[in-house]
Amino acid sequence: MRQATESVTIRTSGQALYEFTRQARAFVTESGIGTGLLTVYVRHTSCSLLIQENADPDVQTDLIGFFRRLVPEGMDWLVHTTEGPDDMPAHIKAALTQTSISIPVVDGRPVLGTWQGIYLFEHRRRPHAREVVLHLIGE
């Protein structure tokens, strides 16, 4: 049984979904591990992780649109406002999605469905460098 870890930096420029499926697949391939468990973890609380459809980009537009409507800027009862109007909504959106996702690896590949992609979901307006840690255990 072996392990591999890697840190990936994803540079974001506004509220959107940033796919990094290719990097995650490459990490698994390079490890030489055939059967195992891949975990993806994001070290921030104003962005998050999501596995979603990567076929029609309209799906991403609508996901972003839904979360913007569900957690709008300007909710007047918020008390954490010092870091800008998009910060507290960002924390809430992160709480509603994932900080960590684990994916089984079989035959040397994560068992993603045909149309599943792994995304960083950026909830802040300004550019950020986001650190994602990849961990793999298996043999």
Added chain:
Amino acid sequence: MRQATESVTIRTSGQALYEFTRQARAFVTESGIGTGLLTVYVRHTSCSLLIQENADPDVQTDLIGFFRRLVPEGMDWLVHTTEGPDDMPAHIKAALTQTSISIPVVDGRPVLGTWQGIYLFEHRRRPHAREVVLHLIGE
């Protein structure tokens, strides 16, 4: 240290919660692994996974009712509409719940609480065959 993997097909017929706790428990028992980590992963983006109460079925009714109200069909700003009025709401509901859940295994059993069941949460109206991958690592 050993691993086991299995693919389970869950046939759904409409928006509901489909319990597969029994299959997950059997998978752990058959592996002979006493201490470890069980991961459940669904290979689709219009259904999801949920650990919820399996005592009173009214809880499931209300969970479905809440998500239907939070993410109704017919939101007129949606752009991804080609796959039917229930498709984009399904992606959103999946984003709000889980694609992957990991459960520690102790004494040869997943450490589910007394009333916890593992469910596939189907968000589409029409019947689907959903593939869930089970992964176990331990000894």
Added chain:
Amino acid sequence: MRQATESVTIRTSGQALYEFTRQARAFVTESGIGTGLLTVYVRHTSCSLLIQENADPDVQTDLIGFFRRLVPEGMDWLVHTTEGPDDMPAHIKAALTQTSISIPVVDGRPVLGTWQGIYLFEHRRRPHAREVVLHLIGE
């Protein structure tokens, strides 16, 4: 490769976020495992887990305020009402957050970001003793 497991009881007194980052870190340190995967699992369905900012306590106030507004008590269409007006909203809030979170461990520490804390999110009004299972695999 080795494993460690531990059960932690968190005593709650009302709807709030209860941080247990310190206990999780201590569990990893005491195991002597340098590289691995830490999984945190809660054995209940009316509370949940969250990784969120532990710098400004206002963030917690707003998270609680948002979920209270999104899933208010008194929704008149609920059918599961026998366990009190806060019970079904608690199940829904748990479904919208996490039951299980996995965090890579590198250099003997979970790779939590600088401001990330691990929280039990209690959704019930009355005091409860909540059981969280910690699992670590690595070497």
